[in-house]
Amino acid sequence: MTDEITPELFAHLVELAALELDAQEAEYLRRQLNYQLKAIHELEAIPLDEDTPITSHGVAYTPEISQPPRADEWHPYPAPQDILSQAPEVDDGYIVVPETPTTPLE
Amino acid sequence: MELCDLSAVELYRLLRERKTSAVEILQSTLERIGEVEGRMGALENSDLTEEDKQKVHAFITLTDERALEQARRVDARLAAGEDPGALAGIPVSIKDIFCVKDTPTTAASRILANFTAPYTATPVERLEQSGALLVGKVNLDEFTYGSSNESSAFKPTPRNPWDPSRVPGGSSGGSATAVAAGESVLSLGTDTAGSIRQPASFCGVVGLKPTYGRVSRYGLIAFASSLDCPGPLAKDVSGAAMMLQVIAGADPKDSTTATVPVPDYLAELEKGVKGLRIGLSPDYFRITYPTPDGGFEQQPLPAEIEQAVYRAADLLRQMGAEIIEDVPMPNTRYGIPAYFVISRVEAASNLHRYDGVKYGYRTPQAVADLREMYRKTRAEGFGIQPKLRILMGMYVSAAQYSARYYQRALRVRTLIRRDFEQAFDRNGAYRLDALLTPTTPTTAFEMAAVYGDSVLMQYADQLTVPANHAGVPGLSIPAGLDAQGLPIGIQLLGADFSEDILLRIGRAYEIATQGEAWRQARPRVLA
Numbered sequence: 001m002t003d004e005i006t007p008e009l010f011a012h013l014v015e016l017a018a019l020e021l022d023a024q025e026a027e028y029l030r031r032q033l034n035y036q037l038k039a040i041h042e043l044e045a046i047p048l049d050e051d052t053p054i055t056s057h058g059v060a061y062t063p064e065i066s067q068p069p070r071a072d073e074w075h076p077y078p079a080p081q082d083i084l085s086q087a088p089e090v091d092d093g094y095i096v097v098p099e100t101p102t103t104p105l106e
Numbered sequence: 107m108e109l110c111d112l113s114a115v116e117l118y119r120l121l122r123e124r125k126t127s128a129v130e131i132l133q134s135t136l137e138r139i140g141e142v143e144g145r146m147g148a149l150e151n152s153d154l155t156e157e158d159k160q161k162v163h164a165f166i167t168l169t170d171e172r173a174l175e176q177a178r179r180v181d182a183r184l185a186a187g188e189d190p191g192a193l194a195g196i197p198v199s200i201k202d203i204f205c206v207k208d209t210p211t212t213a214a215s216r217i218l219a220n221f222t223a224p225y226t227a228t229p230v231e232r233l234e235q236s237g238a239l240l241v242g243k244v245n246l247d248e249f250t251y252g253s254s255n256e257s258s259a260f261k262p263t264p265r266n267p268w269d270p271s272r273v274p275g276g277s278s279g280g281s282a283t284a285v286a287a288g289e290s291v292l293s294l295g296t297d298t299a300g301s302i303r304q305p306a307s308f309c310g311v312v313g314l315k316p317t318y319g320r321v322s323r324y325g326l327i328a329f330a331s332s333l334d335c336p337g338p339l340a341k342d343v344s345g346a347a348m349m350l351q352v353i354a355g356a357d358p359k360d361s362t363t364a365t366v367p368v369p370d371y372l373a374e375l376e377k378g379v380k381g382l383r384i385g386l387s388p389d390y391f392r393i394t395y396p397t398p399d400g401g402f403e404q405q406p407l408p409a410e411i412e413q414a415v416y417r418a419a420d421l422l423r424q425m426g427a428e429i430i431e432d433v434p435m436p437n438t439r440y441g442i443p444a445y446f447v448i449s450r451v452e453a454a455s456n457l458h459r460y461d462g463v464k465y466g467y468r469t470p471q472a473v474a475d476l477r478e479m480y481r482k483t484r485a486e487g488f489g490i491q492p493k494l495r496i497l498m499g500m501y502v503s504a505a506q507y508s509a510r511y512y513q514r515a516l517r518v519r520t521l522i523r524r525d526f527e528q529a530f531d532r533n534g535a536y537r538l539d540a541l542l543t544p545t546t547p548t549t550a551f552e553m554a555a556v557y558g559d560s561v562l563m564q565y566a567d568q569l570t571v572p573a574n575h576a577g578v579p580g581l582s583i584p585a586g587l588d589a590q591g592l593p594i595g596i597q598l599l600g601a602d603f604s605e606d607i608l609l610r611i612g613r614a615y616e617i618a619t620q621g622e623a624w625r626q627a628r629p630r631v632l633a
Contacts, residue, residue: 017484017496025493033498038396054519056516057332065364066361067358088467
């Protein structure tokens with residue numbers, strides 16, 4: 001069975017993704033998503049043993065080739081101004097953002 | 107021949123024999139950029155002129171002043187009798203996906219167009235410490251999402267130096283273009299599904315995807331964190347070996363880098379191939395394409411590409427290698443569907459950091475609240491390819507679909523990894539040192555011929571992506587020209603951390619073909 005991304009589901013994904021799309025973009029993207037879903041449908045037909053494990057990285061991280069964890073030590077960044085200077089809006093060393101949407105409690 | 111046309115090894119020798127200087131090498135490179143580059147990629151750009159269509163447009167940012175300082179430092183060290191470093195005086199370009207302190211780092215996206223990195227990526231830091239001259243940052247598909255370089259927000263996008271009406275490949279197309287056109291001698295790229303090897307093949311240069319964890323990803327703007335591998339593009343195998351030597355090795359800032367010792371790649375190069383077992387797999391000669399109705403059709407590999415692989419096998423056999431035919435790699439064809447799922451999930455996760463708050467683009471529109479600012483910022487800042495990946499990644503990792511898609515793709519990745527483990531098993535049936543395959547299903551395609559069809563574009567990577575799933579290294583080397591004069595690439599795949607063996611085989615192939623006519627051909631933009 002191949003799923004389809006309906007207009008309703010698509011609108012839900014767009015909201016979750018924090019995107020806004022014009023009509024032309026939305027039409028293209030939904031068409032391509034459904035096309036891609038058909039292509040990945042092949043995965044469902046691949047015979048897999050029940051005990052086939054997942055591989056999160058191709059190269060196995062054995063102890064022999066892994067770095068030891070770093071010491072849990074706090075090091076202040078030497079030039080915080082370099083980081084703050086990249087923020088779109090700063091006030092007295094704080095990054096400024098618009099109001100966060102809230103719902104008043106009854 | 108100009109200095110910028112020489113290989114890294116040749117420049118290394120000339121510099122140390124004091125027959126040239128780093129400043130002279132840099133000047134030659136900058137002159138070449140002036141001749142072939144044309145307009146560099148920019149956000150606001152007018153329509154292409156006929157002149158634009160004959161230029162290569164590899165760069166987004168030139169760092170010529172930084173390079174000049176570096177060149178002067180190299181010459182001063184040489185004059186003082188000091189060792190100036192392994193890549194001293196070698197002009198290098200950097201894919202604009204790597205952070206370089208005090209330098210714009212855009213990922214070819216509007217959302218990062220105003221970002222100046224406050225730190226330098228480890229591979230770049232190592233290049234600078236080795237005396238390399240950083241001439242500039244090159245264009246790419248936006249956030250590396252593509253196989254043609256057409257998705258960059260910075261226009262004009264790079265064009266193939268062998269035929270500027272064709273794509274250079276992607277996403278490291280700017281890197282491949284710059285090396286092929288002599289705008290840099292080496293280039294630092296990244297490979298997530300073939301993004302070094304495919305453009306290397308299309309542009310007639312050498313491209314190496316190292317083993318996952320061989321080169322640090324610290325300071326790389328991530329696409330798919332379990333797949334991304336920084337690596338070299340070079341004029342020849344020796345250049346790739348020189349660059350890998352410098353950038354490889356464990357990095358305390360990236361816990362996914364392995365502590366495996368780095369061999370002397372250059373010293374290994376001339377050992378030849380006698381006694382090496384090199385495999386051929388029928389599964390790499392079957393090309394699969396999806397059909398719009400959800401089916402698949404198989405097409406034969408173009409005869410010229412197939413012949414290039416078999417001819418290479420014959421030459422390597424004559425040089426003493428043992429060629430093992432019919433090695434089964436049955437899960438090769440599942441590389442793309444598994445990649446469609448895994449890479450989108452990881453891309454969506456990585457792209458959530460771009461929200462207009464901490465750095466990068468923020469919408470100038472008035473907004474009522476934070477959520478609206480996110481939506482407008484991301485709508486205006488991202489191009490169509492990031493949006494596509496975010497939406498797909500969210501869908502296939504959603505709770506109700508995860509088992510069917512994401513977790514299944516990760517288990518299919520296990521099957522792909524097992525194919526390689528069996529082929530390279532020292533005690534197995536095949537005991538390969540390397541697998542020899544085509545790099546790409548076609549040579550460079552026309553611009554706009556595939557762009558817009560996100561599925562067909564992805565299938566351009568079907569012969570390269572299995573190595574990314576498995577984490578193993580892959581090397582693409584030029585192996586002739588097709589009837590249209592376009593470069594053909596062949597690929598060598600190996601076991602974990604066997605880059606030295608792949609480079610040896612590649613070098614042996616270069617020696618076997620060094621007198622052939624196609625080796626004298628030059629890209630059309632240099633004719």
